[in-house]
Amino acid sequence: MRRIHRLLVANRGEIAARVVRTCARLGIESVLAASDADLDSLPARLADRVVRLGPAAASESYLDPDAVVRVATAVLADAVHPGYGFLSENPALARACAAAGVVFVGPAAESLEAVGDKLSARAHAVAAGLPVVPGGEAADLAGARTVAAEVGYPLLVKAVGGGGGRGMKLVGDPADLARTLDLAVSEAAAAFGDPRVYLERFVSSGRHVEVQVLGDGTDAVALGDRDCSVQRRYQKLLEEAPAPLLPDRLRRDMADAALALARHLGYRGLGTVELLVDRERETFYFLEMNARIQVEHPVTELVTGLDLVAEQIAVAEGLPLRIRQEDVVLSGHAVECRINAEDWVHDFRPSPGRVQRVVLPAGDGIRVDTHVQAGSVVPPFYDSLLAKLVVHGADRADALARTRAALRLLRIEGVTTTVPVHEALLADPRFAAGGVDTAFFERFLDAARPVGVR
Amino acid sequence: MSAVHLGPDDVRDVLRVLDSNGLDELHLELADLTLTVRREGAGWTAEQTVLREPVRVRTSGGPAGRAVDGAGDGRGDRDGSAADVPEGLVPVRPPLLGTFYRAPQPGAPPFVDVGDRVVEDTVVGIVETMKMMTPVHAGVSGAVVEFRTGNGEFADDGAVLLLVDPAGADVA
Numbered sequence: 001m002r003r004i005h006r007l008l009v010a011n012r013g014e015i016a017a018r019v020v021r022t023c024a025r026l027g028i029e030s031v032l033a034a035s036d037a038d039l040d041s042l043p044a045r046l047a048d049r050v051v052r053l054g055p056a057a058a059s060e061s062y063l064d065p066d067a068v069v070r071v072a073t074a075v076l077a078d079a080v081h082p083g084y085g086f087l088s089e090n091p092a093l094a095r096a097c098a099a100a101g102v103v104f105v106g107p108a109a110e111s112l113e114a115v116g117d118k119l120s121a122r123a124h125a126v127a128a129g130l131p132v133v134p135g136g137e138a139a140d141l142a143g144a145r146t147v148a149a150e151v152g153y154p155l156l157v158k159a160v161g162g163g164g165g166r167g168m169k170l171v172g173d174p175a176d177l178a179r180t181l182d183l184a185v186s187e188a189a190a191a192f193g194d195p196r197v198y199l200e201r202f203v204s205s206g207r208h209v210e211v212q213v214l215g216d217g218t219d220a221v222a223l224g225d226r227d228c229s230v231q232r233r234y235q236k237l238l239e240e241a242p243a244p245l246l247p248d249r250l251r252r253d254m255a256d257a258a259l260a261l262a263r264h265l266g267y268r269g270l271g272t273v274e275l276l277v278d279r280e281r282e283t284f285y286f287l288e289m290n291a292r293i294q295v296e297h298p299v300t301e302l303v304t305g306l307d308l309v310a311e312q313i314a315v316a317e318g319l320p321l322r323i324r325q326e327d328v329v330l331s332g333h334a335v336e337c338r339i340n341a342e343d344w345v346h347d348f349r350p351s352p353g354r355v356q357r358v359v360l361p362a363g364d365g366i367r368v369d370t371h372v373q374a375g376s377v378v379p380p381f382y383d384s385l386l387a388k389l390v391v392h393g394a395d396r397a398d399a400l401a402r403t404r405a406a407l408r409l410l411r412i413e414g415v416t417t418t419v420p421v422h423e424a425l426l427a428d429p430r431f432a433a434g435g436v437d438t439a440f441f442e443r444f445l446d447a448a449r450p451v452g453v454r
Numbered sequence: 455m456s457a458v459h460l461g462p463d464d465v466r467d468v469l470r471v472l473d474s475n476g477l478d479e480l481h482l483e484l485a486d487l488t489l490t491v492r493r494e495g496a497g498w499t500a501e502q503t504v505l506r507e508p509v510r511v512r513t514s515g516g517p518a519g520r521a522v523d524g525a526g527d528g529r530g531d532r533d534g535s536a537a538d539v540p541e542g543l544v545p546v547r548p549p550l551l552g553t554f555y556r557a558p559q560p561g562a563p564p565f566v567d568v569g570d571r572v573v574e575d576t577v578v579g580i581v582e583t584m585k586m587m588t589p590v591h592a593g594v595s596g597a598v599v600e601f602r603t604g605n606g607e608f609a610d611d612g613a614v615l616l617l618v619d620p621a622g623a624d625v626a
Contacts, residue, residue, distance in 0.1 A: 021459075021461060031511065039508060039510070040508060042504060044508035045458070045504045045506050045507065045508050046458060046459050046504060047508075048509065049508075049509045049510070049511050050508045050509065050510055050511065051510070051511040051513060052510075052513075056608075057553075071513065074511075074513035075511055075513065190559060341584070342584075348586075349550065349586075349588075350550065350552075350583040350584035350586050352551060352583060352584060357501070358501065358502075359499050359500075359501050360499060360500050360501070360502075361497055361498070361499055361500075362462070362465045362466070362469060362491060362497075362498045362499060362500040363466065363469055363497060363498045364466060366462070367462045368462075373502065373503050373504060374501075374503050375503075380551055380552050380553075380583045380584055380608075381553070381584075382584065382585070383584055383585055384584040384585075405496065405497055406497070408495075409494055409495075409497050409498075409499050
């Protein structure tokens with residue numbers, strides 16, 4: 001057990017501000033490691049102190065494990081919180097932290113490796129008794145044909161090193177298999193430095209539902225589920241908790257599956273087990289496990305009343321779980337809208353620049369996690385997430401109504417934001433009915449986009 | 455952390471006080487922050503600015519630890535200033551600001567090089583902005599005369615990426 005008194009936040013944006021907030025509440029001194037582009041950011045103003053991590057280019061700052069450990073050591077930090085993205089699931093950072101005697105606020109390097117590679121994650125899921133999408137590795141064309149014969153068409157060719165929708169190709173016809181396989185292998189080698197690919201059955205109507213887990217290395221608890229089916233090019237736009245319209249049996253089985261995997265891994269930390277719910281078969285399959293805090297964690301916080309960053313820090317300190325499964329009681333429904341600096345009318349073109357004014361909705365059940373205020377610069381080097389509007393309601397209909405009202409009051413001026421696309425989405429009766437699949441949002445966009453704009 | 459930033463719970467407490475007193479607006483100015491809360495229709499809005507300056511730790515040692523002054527705003531200063539575009543040549547500018555790449559991927563041959571002929575829709579490079587890639591089209595017919603922004607360099611809105619000689623289009 002090691003108490004954390006000073007914590008280095010090795011990330012940027014809203015999650016940096018989010019981690020700093022919990023540190024302040026817990027009396028932990030926060031030091032933000034910022035690139036040159038972020039030294040004057042809102043998180044830098046909120047943190048107790050800020051230290052330069054490196055140049056604006058992420059490869060030389062937020063993505064450089066040596067730089068992070070060097071800075072952590074220089075400021076005498078007890079721990080490093082990696083946030084999400086960047087190095088959050090990088091075993092090299094976890095090992096370098098351990099070697100430097102600094103606590104990594106995340107799972108053990110072995111766990112990161114176990115779930116970091118798609119094939120390894122799949123093998124662990126199978127070993128833990130989780131259902132997986134029918135499929136298998138395709139070392140060559142003959143192997144691919146054998147797997148394809150079992151899986152059937154249409155199928156997906158996925159890069160072992162991919163994730164988040166990257167390195168994935170759809171094959172509708174057996175005649176296209178050879179060509180797509182060649183392309184997928186060469187692209188995987190170029191993009192991920194790993195040419196291995198595998199084949200998987202394509203589920204035509206699937207929902208993306210994930211279970212939040214927290215483990216202390218011995219035991220684990222499930223903290224409810226989230227529905228993240230509203231996606232564009234595999235990027236989530238809106239998430240909610242709990243996942244609507246799931247049969248009780250399915251929801252229970254999914255939570256049990258996530259716990260089985262966490263226990264099988266001896267998992268210590270916060271993690272998310274992503275599952276694909278097959279709408280037609282009313283069943284689910286393991287997709288992947290994310291070994292970090294996620295962007296959409298606040299919807300879970302609002303329905304459970306927990307501070308997930310605080311729990312994450314506690315298990316990183318070596319404390320046993322302080323939540324028992326029977327203590328996890330979900331209340332109401334929560335929705336998160338990701339407000340990005342993008343122009344949805346022009347194919348979600350990025351909109352970096354200087355923010356002139358930030359007016360946020362406030363009141364009961366409303367929370368906005370953001371890293372911008374009047375005068376903030378949104379640099380072009382990183383992702384476009386400006387803020388997350390998170391709204392809690394008594395039930396789903398109430399949460400959606402409150403979200404609509406809150407969106408009308410939210411104004412981030414100076415850059416173009418995705419507020420209008422959320423307003424349009426929340427006005428859509430199919431979305432309001434609940435339980436849309438992952439293909440819904442692209443169809444919605446095709447219909448909703450103003451005439452004459454591509 | 456004292457009153458550097460008011461969280462949702464703090465703001466909610468402020469709203470309760472306003473509500474119970476029938477007030478519609480409050481403007482608060484503290485040493486480290488300003489906050490304006492306002493009733494808007496049936497809801498409330500909050501506008502908060504953290505004035506506190508970042509407190510920098512200066513470390514010595516490796517390159518990442520070296521303190522560098524002037525945080526900048528993340529925009530490059532090498533913007534191939536538009537002032538010195540020679541007469542008769544046409545500058546190609548980025549469709550939006552971002553990091554300019556001359557080739558589709560590292561190690562690949564460049565899209566175009568000096569001396570190459572281009573037409574309006576020839577792709578002469580890509581810019582990466584917020585992890586999104588946007589192709590750069592020449593927008594003019596002619597011959598590439600010079601690159602003003604190098605591979606991997608940041609290009610601001612008005613930057614000149616390269617110069618095209620429209621007369622070069624006729625040269626065999």
